[in-house]
Amino acid sequence: MNRTVIVYLVSLAAFLGPFTQNIYTPILPEVTADFATSSFLVNLTISIFTFFLAMMQMVYGPLTDIKGRRHVLLAGILLYITASLGCFFSNSIYVLLAFRALQAIGIAAGSVVAATVIGDLFEGKERGKAMGTFQMMLSLGPVVGPIVGGFLGGRFNFHVVFLVLVFVGVLIWLGNFIFLKETKPENQTSKTFQIRDFVTILRHRAGSSIILLGFIQYYALYNFLVFLPGILTERYGLSAEEKGLVYLALSCMIVVGSFIGGRIQGYWKDRHIILATSYCTVLSIFLFLLVSYISIPLLILAIALFGLFLGTSLPVQMTLLTYVFQANRSTAIGVYNFFRYMGMAFGPMVGSLLFSLGRYRLVYGFADAVFLACSLLLTMRVVRLGKQAPSI
Numbered sequence: 001m002n003r004t005v006i007v008y009l010v011s012l013a014a015f016l017g018p019f020t021q022n023i024y025t026p027i028l029p030e031v032t033a034d035f036a037t038s039s040f041l042v043n044l045t046i047s048i049f050t051f052f053l054a055m056m057q058m059v060y061g062p063l064t065d066i067k068g069r070r071h072v073l074l075a076g077i078l079l080y081i082t083a084s085l086g087c088f089f090s091n092s093i094y095v096l097l098a099f100r101a102l103q104a105i106g107i108a109a110g111s112v113v114a115a116t117v118i119g120d121l122f123e124g125k126e127r128g129k130a131m132g133t134f135q136m137m138l139s140l141g142p143v144v145g146p147i148v149g150g151f152l153g154g155r156f157n158f159h160v161v162f163l164v165l166v167f168v169g170v171l172i173w174l175g176n177f178i179f180l181k182e183t184k185p186e187n188q189t190s191k192t193f194q195i196r197d198f199v200t201i202l203r204h205r206a207g208s209s210i211i212l213l214g215f216i217q218y219y220a221l222y223n224f225l226v227f228l229p230g231i232l233t234e235r236y237g238l239s240a241e242e243k244g245l246v247y248l249a250l251s252c253m254i255v256v257g258s259f260i261g262g263r264i265q266g267y268w269k270d271r272h273i274i275l276a277t278s279y280c281t282v283l284s285i286f287l288f289l290l291v292s293y294i295s296i297p298l299l300i301l302a303i304a305l306f307g308l309f310l311g312t313s314l315p316v317q318m319t320l321l322t323y324v325f326q327a328n329r330s331t332a333i334g335v336y337n338f339f340r341y342m343g344m345a346f347g348p349m350v351g352s353l354l355f356s357l358g359r360y361r362l363v364y365g366f367a368d369a370v371f372l373a374c375s376l377l378l379t380m381r382v383v384r385l386g387k388q389a390p391s392i
Contacts, residue, residue, distance in 0.1 A: 002179070003121050007130050009175045010117045011137035013077060013110035016165075016172065018141025020084075020103060021049050023149040024161050031158050037093040045097055049104045054341030056108030058198070061334020068184045069113050069120070069330075074177055076109025081169040088162040103165075111138065111337055116330040119322030120183035125266035127322070131315035132262010139254045139311060201332050206324045209378055210317045211336050213278065215343040216374045217310055220285065220367045222347030224250065224303060227355065227363055235293055249300045250307040257311020264312075270320045271382050277313040278375040284309060285368040289361065 024031065032042045064072045083102035090096040118130045152161050201207040225247075232238045232246060264273065284305040291298035318333070325332035354362045 003130075005179055006121065007118060007133050008137070009172070009179055010073070010110075010114035011134045012172050013073060013107070013176060014114040014134065015110070015137045015141050016077075016080065016169065017053055017104075017107045017110050018138065019145045019148075020080075020107060020141075020165060021046065021053065022141065022145035023165070024158060034158060035093045035096070041093045041097070045093075045100045048097055049100045050341060050344060052101050052104035053108050054338050054345070056105050057112060057334040057337040057341065059334070060109045060112040061331040061337075062328075064109075064113055064116055064330035064334075065328050068182050069117050070176075070180050070182045073109050073113040073180070074173065076106045076113075077169060077173040077176065079106030081166055081173060082106075084162050084165040084169055088159050088166065090159075112330055112334050115318050115322065115333045117180070117183050119326075119329045120185065128265025128315060128319050129262045131265075131319045131322075132259055135258035135262065135311070135315040135318065136255050139251070139258050139314075198331070198335055201325065201328075201335050204324070205381060206320060207332060207335070209381055210274075210321055211339045213274065213313070213374060213378065214317060214336055214340040215346075216371055217281070217313070218340045218343030219347045219350070220281070220306075220371055221310060222344045223351045223363055223367050224306065226348045227351055227360060228303070231292055231299075231360055236296055238296075246296075246300060246303070250303045253304045253307030254311035257308040258314055259311075260308075261312040261315040265316055265319055270316050271378075273316045274313055274320075275375065275378055275382060277309045277316075278371070278378060280309040281306060281313075282368060282372045282375055285364060285371060289364050289368065292360070292364075 031045075032038070035042070060072060060076070080103055083099045083106055086099035087096055087103065090099060114134055115131070118127065118134055122130045148164070149161055152158075152164060202211065228246070229243055232243045238246070261273070261277075284302055288299065288302035288306065291302055317336075321332050321336055322329045350366075351363045354366050358365075
């Protein structure tokens, strides 16, 4: 079994989640017109996908620990392919909503199984590099999705987007069917899942620290994704294409950071990397607060730094999780992913409330304050820990 090939195959399965989540956002008006429905229901096709993508993390985590990696991933991708075909043939918004939910239920297996397989196959520095590749692929989803969706939607009926997803899904399923063997350790006994398994992870010092950080990171990230266009339009009058280029700087630096984060593990302690990137992220948000209304180049610099430090932290967190929770790493990854998706959901909701009270400065000021509080908490835990490793 070629481990490098396996890393890319399972990472592609994980990539499909955020890729599918965002692929047709540029053509939502066309979807609304085609189904003669409301923008609320069309936007709900994005929200329902995100909701089930989050909830199923808590299901696939224990399931992967109990049933193994290969069967869970192949079954999930197969459900995703079937649901994507259903989306293609959908003739009403309600049918599309149902199949979008099934899409998410299927492909939610990707990120859990991918990280678990990497944890099974690699140790030490090699695991860090593999996790960097995984996070890099995962970060490409939100970048590539809207670009591909906009290209296809501009030349064909929006249904073709889902046909492309069927084709890609089949290729990824075939690749994993042929090359992925079961990686669950033979000495790892299967046990019946219990709710207290979640509680154990959340009460663990490293588990709770990484999960809290992941939640806040994605809360801050989605504040940028949702509210940045307002600044770019109101202050600078940018076109849709120009705003897309600004976002490209953020997305690309997340990818670059993920690559760097995977390569620097082993040279510094994981907890030190996490602390350093956390404080640097705080500084990058503060820089954004200072310069966002001064000039576009400085604004782009600030969000690029945010993306770089966020991306650098992600593979380190995942590596640490798979090291600490070796017996139930899939469950731990599922809980971690669930709270990251909850951060995505809370970012726009809380941000909208803060925006109504104090507009952009309150939105980003609050995000920065929460991030600083999290960084200080992590620092206190590391100080208390002293020289014990590997947990925070």
